[in-house]
Amino acid sequence: MKRREFITLLGGAAAWPLAARAQQSERMRRIGVLQVAVADDPEMNRRLAAFQGELGRLGWVQGRNLRVETRWAGGDPERIRNAAAELVALAPDVLLVNGSSGMDAMQRATRTVPVVFVVVPDPVGAGYADSLARPGGNATGFGQFEYGIGAKWLELLKELSPNLKRAGIIRDPAITAGPGQFGAIQSVAPSLGVEVSPLNVRDPSEIERVISTFARTENSGLIVTGSALAAVHRKLIISLAAKYKLPATYAADYYVKEGGLVSYGPDLVDQHRQAAGYVDRILKGEKPADLPVQTPTKYGTAINLKTAKALGLELPPTLLARADEVIE
16 A cells, blocks of 8 residues: 555544534533423424424434423313423423413423523512513523513404493412402503403313303303413413303414414413524533523504404494504
């Protein structure tokens, strides 16, 4: 063998272990995802797809350097708690947690594993962070809204139904956000001449019972506050509102896309996309305690014209003009 060929062969052989080491150095990282909804929910899958798509753009590829473990709890409190404990037992590098009920369960399961939360109303008031600027613990993320948004929901309902005298507030009393949202709505009700009543719901049979009972009063309407329970059973709530001719406002636009009357809230799909950026930063060494909790800066109004027509409502031109999405 010639001297030049021998040196080339040695150089190539030296490069082999270097290449192998480069591949091996990209260790597999694990993300646990707690979804409080059902696994076939199209809206929740859109959010998860946005999250994973952005992770891919940031260089985290499922099966190469990333393993994503997702648990779906179907809105059931016991399943949510079990799913949280199961994910923590997998020793993930970071957790993505959806909603207040998910965070309540996750806080019981761990105070050390890094957590990024999404779709959580008032995370400071709920105790998930010390402050927006400095969360302080093992969790940070993206707030859904401040409770004061409830005033806007009642104002919208009154604008759509000027004769409104009574509003039933559908809430989950088992989570912090339930009483919090109701309190904000209640504080503005007298100025609008509306009596508000909490409609506490924990399961589908209770949803049907309380709405059918409440619907017996004339000039009534509903406000469906943000909760995993309402999201999981939204088809039932929307169908009951239609059955009893109750105008209703909702906390997110996907209710309206599925037949609800009107909604006011932030873009929750984009919130999951942003959450991927925080997960990326934590995987690269940053701490949740140092990442500020972000709150939405833009809210949108969605209106379903078909539903309004079925309810016999005359929509104010000013409301239609300022709506971000009008569904025919």
